[in-house]
Amino acid sequence: MKKNYLLSQGLDIIEFTGNILLENPEEISQNIIVFPGKRPGYFLRKYIAEKIKQPFVSPQILSMDEFVDFVYTSLLGYIDRMAGPIDSAPIIFNLNKSERLIGGEESQLYLDEFLPWCFKLFADFEEMSIEEIKPSRLREIDEIAGEQLPPKISENLIKLSRLYELFYEQLHKLNLSTRSLRYNKVGKEIKDVDFSPFKKIIFVGLFALTNSEKRMLSYLAQNERVIFIFQKGPGIDGVLEELKIDVSEVNIEKEPPEINFYQAMDVHSEVFKLNQLISKKTAFNYKDVIVLLLADTLFPVVQHTVGFTNKEYNISMGYPISRTPVYAIIQILSELLETRQGEEYYVPSYIKFVLHPYVKNIYFENASYVTRIIFHTIEENFIAEQRRFVRLSEIEANKKVIEGCLTKLKKYENLKIDQEKIKNHLRMIHKTLIMPFEDIRDIGDFTDKFLTFFSFISEKSPANLHPFTAPFIKTVLESIYELKTSDLKNERFKETDSYFRLLKNFLRTVSYPFSGTPVRGLQVLGFLETRNMKFDNVYILDVNEGILPNTKKEDTILPHGIRAYLGLPTYEASEKIFRYYFETLLAGAKEVHIFYIEGADKEKSRFVEKLLWEQQRKTGKLFIPKNDVFFNVQFSQKEPKSIEKTEDMIQYIKNTVNFTPTRLDKYLQCPLSFYYGEVLKLTAKEELSGEPDALKIGSIVHSVLEKFFTARIGHSLTIKKEDYKIMDGIVEEIFNETFQNSSEGSLYLIKMQIKKRMSDVLNYYQNQDFARRVVVECEGNKIPISRPNRKSVSMCSIKLTNGGSVKIFGKIDRVDRDGDSYFIIDYKTGARPEIPDIEKFDIDKREEWSKTLKSVQLPSYLIIYLSNNPEITIENINAGLMILGGKEVKEAYLFPKNDNKRDAYEHLKKGVLLLIEEILNPDMPFMPAIDTEQCSDCEFNVICGRQWVEKIW
Numbered sequence: 001m002k003k004n005y006l007l008s009q010g011l012d013i014i015e016f017t018g019n020i021l022l023e024n025p026e027e028i029s030q031n032i033i034v035f036p037g038k039r040p041g042y043f044l045r046k047y048i049a050e051k052i053k054q055p056f057v058s059p060q061i062l063s064m065d066e067f068v069d070f071v072y073t074s075l076l077g078y079i080d081r082m083a084g085p086i087d088s089a090p091i092i093f094n095l096n097k098s099e100r101l102i103g104g105e106e107s108q109l110y111l112d113e114f115l116p117w118c119f120k121l122f123a124d125f126e127e128m129s130i131e132e133i134k135p136s137r138l139r140e141i142d143e144i145a146g147e148q149l150p151p152k153i154s155e156n157l158i159k160l161s162r163l164y165e166l167f168y169e170q171l172h173k174l175n176l177s178t179r180s181l182r183y184n185k186v187g188k189e190i191k192d193v194d195f196s197p198f199k200k201i202i203f204v205g206l207f208a209l210t211n212s213e214k215r216m217l218s219y220l221a222q223n224e225r226v227i228f229i230f231q232k233g234p235g236i237d238g239v240l241e242e243l244k245i246d247v248s249e250v251n252i253e254k255e256p257p258e259i260n261f262y263q264a265m266d267v268h269s270e271v272f273k274l275n276q277l278i279s280k281k282t283a284f285n286y287k288d289v290i291v292l293l294l295a296d297t298l299f300p301v302v303q304h305t306v307g308f309t310n311k312e313y314n315i316s317m318g319y320p321i322s323r324t325p326v327y328a329i330i331q332i333l334s335e336l337l338e339t340r341q342g343e344e345y346y347v348p349s350y351i352k353f354v355l356h357p358y359v360k361n362i363y364f365e366n367a368s369y370v371t372r373i374i375f376h377t378i379e380e381n382f383i384a385e386q387r388r389f390v391r392l393s394e395i396e397a398n399k400k401v402i403e404g405c406l407t408k409l410k411k412y413e414n415l416k417i418d419q420e421k422i423k424n425h426l427r428m429i430h431k432t433l434i435m436p437f438e439d440i441r442d443i444g445d446f447t448d449k450f451l452t453f454f455s456f457i458s459e460k461s462p463a464n465l466h467p468f469t470a471p472f473i474k475t476v477l478e479s480i481y482e483l484k485t486s487d488l489k490n491e492r493f494k495e496t497d498s499y500f501r502l503l504k505n506f507l508r509t510v511s512y513p514f515s516g517t518p519v520r521g522l523q524v525l526g527f528l529e530t531r532n533m534k535f536d537n538v539y540i541l542d543v544n545e546g547i548l549p550n551t552k553k554e555d556t557i558l559p560h561g562i563r564a565y566l567g568l569p570t571y572e573a574s575e576k577i578f579r580y581y582f583e584t585l586l587a588g589a590k591e592v593h594i595f596y597i598e599g600a601d602k603e604k605s606r607f608v609e610k611l612l613w614e615q616q617r618k619t620g621k622l623f624i625p626k627n628d629v630f631f632n633v634q635f636s637q638k639e640p641k642s643i644e645k646t647e648d649m650i651q652y653i654k655n656t657v658n659f660t661p662t663r664l665d666k667y668l669q670c671p672l673s674f675y676y677g678e679v680l681k682l683t684a685k686e687e688l689s690g691e692p693d694a695l696k697i698g699s700i701v702h703s704v705l706e707k708f709f710t711a712r713i714g715h716s717l718t719i720k721k722e723d724y725k726i727m728d729g730i731v732e733e734i735f736n737e738t739f740q741n742s743s744e745g746s747l748y749l750i751k752m753q754i755k756k757r758m759s760d761v762l763n764y765y766q767n768q769d770f771a772r773r774v775v776v777e778c779e780g781n782k783i784p785i786s787r788p789n790r791k792s793v794s795m796c797s798i799k800l801t802n803g804g805s806v807k808i809f810g811k812i813d814r815v816d817r818d819g820d821s822y823f824i825i826d827y828k829t830g831a832r833p834e835i836p837d838i839e840k841f842d843i844d845k846r847e848e849w850s851k852t853l854k855s856v857q858l859p860s861y862l863i864i865y866l867s868n869n870p871e872i873t874i875e876n877i878n879a880g881l882m883i884l885g886g887k888e889v890k891e892a893y894l895f896p897k898n899d900n901k902r903d904a905y906e907h908l909k910k911g912v913l914l915l916i917e918e919i920l921n922p923d924m925p926f927m928p929a930i931d932t933e934q935c936s937d938c939e940f941n942v943i944c945g946r947q948w949v950e951k952i953w
Contacts, residue, residue, distance in 0.1 A: 004221075004228040006236070006247040009587030010254030012534040013231050014040055017204050018047040020227070021059065029057035030199040034067045036206060039316060039525075040532045043286070046519040064206075064213070065179065072182045075193045083176040086506060088167070089118045090487045091174075095166050099159045111491055112498040115505045117557075124557050125164050127568050129180035132187075132211045135165040137566060153559075160557065183212035190216050195225055202227045205532035207239060208577045211567075214242055221245050231532075233580040233587075257538075257589040259611060261626035263598050270541050270595045271300045273629040275308075277539065277593060284311050284522035287536040291585075293527050294542050295319050295511075301524060301541070312521025316529045318511030321479075326454075326472045327507055329356050334500035337437050344389035345434075347382050348688045355379065359433065362461045364417075364425050370409065371429075374422060377404045383686045386696060388739055388747070392430045396423050432456050437496065444489035446499045447480045454480075475512045531581055534588035543596045543605045548582065549575040582607055595629075640928035640944035643675050650922055652679065658809045661857035664915055665834075669850050670929035674919070676940045679926075684939040691746055692739075697754070698829040701884065702813065703734050704758060705827055709814055710778040717770035717816070719762045727758045757884055764889040776815040776822070796867035800917055808912075810857075810864045822872055824861050824879035825891070833881045835892055838904045843911060850931050856915065858894045859908040874905045 007013055021028050028048065035041060041061035048056065062070060072078050093114050109117070138161035141149065149157075171178065177185075195201060203217065203226070220226045221243060228245055230236055240247060264270040274290070281288075290306070292298055298319055306313040321327050336353045339346035354360060354375045364370035381401050382390070395401065402419050409417055433456065436449045454473050457463055464470045483489070483506065493499055523535070527548070545551070551571055556563065563570050586592050594611075596604040615624045657663065657678050667674040676682045692700070707730050735751050743751075776782070780792025794812055799805045814825040834855035841852040858879040866872060880893035894908075895901050918924050928944060935941050936951035 002224050002227055004230075004245050004247045006230045006232060006240070006249045008249070008251040008254075009232050009584055010252050011231070011250060012588065013205050013229060013532050014043050014534070015047055016250070017202060017229055018044055018051065020200075020202065020229075021048065022051055024199070025052060025056075027199045028059050030197070031059040032067070032198050032201045033059055033061045034064055034201070034203045035061070036064055036531055037528070038063045038066070039529055040205070042519050043533060046286075068179075068182050068186050068216075071186045071190070071193055072177075075195075076186070076189055078177070078185070080175045080177045082182070083171060083178055084482075085119050085122045085509065086482055086486050086488065087176065088122045088171075088178075089115060090491070091170050092118045092121050092163070092167060095163055095170070099163045099166075110493070110498060111488070112493060112502040112505070115502055119505075119509055120555065120557050121163070125167055126178060126180045127556075128164065128566070129168065129178070130183050130210045130212045131566070131568060132184065132215070133566055133568070135161040137161075138164065141562065141565060157562070180212070183210065183216070187212040187215035190219050195223065198225060200227055201225055202229060204229045205231060207233070207236065207580055208569075208573070209239065209242070218243055231584055233584045235576050235580050254587075255590075257586055257592045259586070259592045259594065259615075261608065261612070261624070262593065262595045262629050263604075263626050264595055264629040265599065266597060267297055267300060267542070269629045270597065271297075271304050273595065273627070274301070274539060274541065274593075275305050278305055278522075281537075284313070286314075286519050286521065286523055287534075289523040289525055289530065289535040289538055291525055291527055291530055291538065291540040292317060292542070293540070293547050295323065295526075297541050298514075298524070306522055306524060313524060314521055315514035315524045317524070317526030318513055320508075321472065321475060321510045321512060322504075322508045324472045324512070325357065325469070326476050327504075329353075329358050329457075330450075330476075330500070330503065330507070332356055333434075333437065334497065334504065336434065337500065338497045340438075341389060343391050345392065347387050347390055350390065350395075351375075351379050351382065351688050353434075354429075358457045358461055358463050359429070361463070362429060362457075364421075365415075367415070368462055369412075370415070370417070371425070373408050374401075374405050374426065377401055377408065379688065380404070383688055386692065386738055392434065396426045396430065440493075440496060440499055442490050442492045443499065443502070444484055446503070447484035447489070450480050450503075451477065451484070472512055475510065476507065479507060479510050527578070528581070530585050533585075535585070536590045537593075538585060538589045538591070539593045539595070541595045543594050543608055545603050545605050548605045548607060549578040551575070579607065586611075637945055637948055640672060640946060642925040642927045643672065644925045645922045647922065649679060650920055653919065654806075659806055659916055659919075660809045661855075661860040664856045664860065664912065667919055668853060668856060668915060669931075669934055670938065671919075671926040672928045672944055673938055673940055675926035676943060682940065682943075692750060694829070696738075697750065700734055700738060701754060701757070701829050702827055704730050704754070705761070706779050706813070707734070708758075709775050710781050711784050712775045713778060713782065713784040715775060715784075717765050717773045717775065719766040723762055724759060727762060728755055731755050731758060757889070760889045761882070761884070770816075770818075773816045773818045773823070776817045777812075778814050779811060794864045794868060796864045798863065798867075798913060798916070800913065800920075802917075806916055806920075808860055808864055808916075810861055812861050812865065815865070820876050822865075822877040823893075824858070824865060824877070826857065826861065826879070826881050828881045828883050828885065830885045832885075833883055833892065835881065835894060836908060838895075838908070841907065841911065843907065843914070847930055849911070849915075850929070853908075853911050856908075856912045859905070859912055862894070862905060863909055863912065874902050 005016070007016060017033060021031060021033075033041070033044065041063075044061055045058055048058075060070075089111070093111055096114065138157045141154075141157055168181070171181065201220070201223070203220075206213075206217070206228070207230075209217065217228075221228065228243075228247070230240065230247060262270070262273050264273065290301060292301065295317070298315070298317065302315070332349075332353045336345060336349040339349045360372045360375045361368040362371045364374075378395060378398075378401050381398065381404065402422050405422055406417070406419070409415060433453060436452070437446075440446045440449070454477055458470070458473060463473070480503070483503070488502075493502075542548075549571075558566075558568070560570060564572075594608060596602075596608055598604065612624050616622055663674065663678055666677060704727070708727055731751060731754055735747070735754075739747055780794055792811070793809050795807055795809045797805050797807050812824055813827050816823040816825060835858065836854050836856075837852050840848075842848065845852070858881070862874070862877065862879050866874065866877065875898075878893050878895050880891050882889065882891050895904060928946070929935060932946060932949050935946040935949040938944075938946070941947045941949065
């Protein structure tokens with residue numbers, strides 16, 4: 001007489017199953033063992049092998065899906081192809097055209113837009129089918145919980161029922177099956193199956209069952225050859241009642257596990273504590289497991305924990321392809337093609353693509369460094385030129401880029417390279433990886449191009465040297481091949497981005513199934529991979545509410561209320577499944593370590609709360625010890641250290657650093673910043689944004705004003721009507737020289753803003769009546785020319801108190817004359833220009849200079865100009881700023897009053913002199929800024945440690 005068994009939670013269900021098989025070792029191969037998943041089968045074989053201690057023919061060990069497929073094809077003899085979501089897409093898409101469930105009456109979604117809906121519909125249809133819900137059930141729903149359904153929902157349910165019915169009718173016509181259809185067929189025809197070739201059919205560890213499974217298993221329960229082995233846990237009584245199975249209980253006394261709780265602040269601290277625990281163990285075996293509830297945690301654990309144990313480990317869980325570099329390069333290529341205008345590519349998108357590790361490391365004669373140098377040289381060139389769009393052929397023929405590459409590659413003596421080789425290498429990469437996607441015939445052609453794309457990456461780059469790249473690429477290629485061989489292959493789209501959208505939507509449903517040596521070493525598993533297995537030492541990460549259990553609502557077409565009405569799985573049912581497997585996992589262990597994150601938006605799982613409550617009840621104490629995992633972090637910031645000067649530094653500054661107002665201002669505000677920028681020559685890497693930054697806009701404005709006023713040298717500032725048109729023309733000219741396609745997008749808006757501000761400049765001069773004022777020089781040019789030389793720099797020598805002298809350099813934007821009076825004008829596109837506060841500037845209060853002297857730009861210009869024009873005295877010259885970045889255009893002058901100008905000038909000149917002498921004084925270190933207000937914008941604030949300073953607006 002056969003028995004069915006219900007094991008206590010402490011018993012190892014795999015070992016119990018193995019012992020049943022070992023009762024007749026000579027008949028082991030004549031049995032079928034069915035688990036919910038695949039993984040327990042590995043351990044069952046291992047257990048039997050350890051007991052028999054000799055080679056043996058294994059029984060058929062199947063997952064439930066494999067068992068159904070085996071019965072469907074081998075025992076019932078059905079021959080058809082199983083259709084998945086991608087095979088079903090064209091069927092559902094075409095059916096939806098008539099039913100218009102998705103997309104409405106007025107607009108029809110294109111296939112690429114419809115694909116995510118298709119996946120949802122397919123999943124819903126499969127759920128309803130496997131639960132044996134007929135289409136008529138959907139049409140019959142008129143109220144939920146006593147509430148009448150709105151007419152629109154009722155109408156959509158009718159459409160959905162029709163789509164549901166037609167979908168499976170179409171599958172039948174095409175001789176296709178799905179997972180649910182196979183379950184249905186096996187459930188209905190199981191009575192016709194001959195199981196006589198098998199001694200036993202043992203179903204092990206079943207819990208959450210569909211209606212199709214219940215039908216099938218209820219019939220099999222009557223078969224003398226069939227044995228069921230269940231394990232106790234919350235909800236198992238309901239399963240036994242539904243199947244109407246009598247069981248014999250098998251109980252064992254087992255000590256409850258030692259449970260340790262770890263409250264962490266984030267994933268990093270979870271992994272940090274896990275490392276500490278793991279490092280204390282000297283050996284691991286398959287009875288040790290790290291359970292990861294989130295795929296996000298996998299690589300931190302692999303890289304920082306198991307990767308450093310120097311012991312065997314196995315990973316078994318799915319990892320989303322959308323989180324891999326393989327998906328990233330598809331995304332980046334998609335952006336590159338989407339932002340293309342005709343034959344021209346958007347430069348930031350191009351640079352982003354070629355600097356992806358898979359592209360920039362393509363071999364050039366077996367060396368990847370050459371390609372990296374080439375693409376980084378191209379990046380530098382584009383940053384310098386501020387190009388927004390470029391043709392691939394222009395890049396390949398760019399002499400400046402090629403010469404730059406050759407210069408950088410000279411030091412590699414064994415490398416034989418010339419201009420033609422660089423051109424050919426670039427052309428080969430462009431022709432293989434980019435240009436094929438410019439013209440796509442259909443989905444089949446699109447997938448062929450990607451098969452070539454990834455084959456090239458795999459063969460011509462070191463990508464496959466990374467342990468995970470090859471399997472990630474393989475998984476993506478399998479998915480692409482599935483698209484290629486599906487009924488979608490002949491579908492065509494009007495736009496290139498539609499093909500990419502289709503592929504990306506499909507790949508978001510794909511995961512890479514990590515696999516390893518499943519019966520050896522430390523196990524790293526997803527939660528459901530632990531089903532039916534017992535471990536001695538269990539480490540579970542991210543046991544947080546919303547993760548365990550996963551309380552997210554179902555991603556489905558059907559509302560939650562209708563799902564519950566139909567008896568479809570809901571998130572409440574999901575919680576029961578998680579609770580059952582969580583409790584059975586813990587009950588079988590000796591030692592359990594539970595990690596969870598507590599923070600503003602995260603709290604411990606309700607399962608953890610229950611465990612803590614049970615311990616409180618057992619011990620009679622409210623306080624249950626837990627381990628708080630926090631980094632010993634000091635958030636207090638140390639003051640940046642001063643840099644002592646050396647004789648070599650002083651000599652280097654004298655020989656190489658030109659003292660300009662800009663450099664002197666940098667030192668005035670922060671000597672340490674001067675050291676980083678002018679002595680160490682550190683600069684922040686410029687980024688290609690595709691849009692001009694504030695510095696670039698300022699440069700454009702200077703160029704426009706320089707050209708306009710240079711043409712008026714020797715003429716008065718009388719503004720005429722035609723000057724506005726001339727100014728607009730200059731803006732257009734400068735923009736066209738600087739950018740391509742300046743009449744499109746954000747560039748056009750910036751250009752129009754500059755035109756408006758230049759018009760404001762003309763209005764300012766017209767309203768102020770500067771008819772007597774004459775332009776004397778612009779940027780060092782003293783005669784009107786159509787092509788100003790903006791490289792013209794003025795210079796003078798200034799004596800130091802020690803008898804030496806230094807040169808000061810400056811580029812004066814414009815000098816005007818009004819009778820005997822001269823005016824130095826400097827254009828400022830910022831809204832907060834700095835002018836020395838003469839009344840507050842105290843030469844003896846050095847610590848206040850940054851707030852009182854503020855800037856030496858205007859004093860320096862006066863020093864330079866008066867030195868080069870001795871006929872002019874300080875009494876008849878002034879220097880000021882034209883402020884262009886405020887609400888209105890205005891000028892602000894260094895000397896608002898004519899009283900005591902000479903004294904004020906000498907006072908400021910002495911400040912400039914002392915500033916230079918301080919830079920050259922070996923006893924004065926480069927100190928950090930006293931006033932931290934400007935540190936937020938400093939490019940060196942991370943180096944010195946003041947990145948914490950917040951910007952004051």
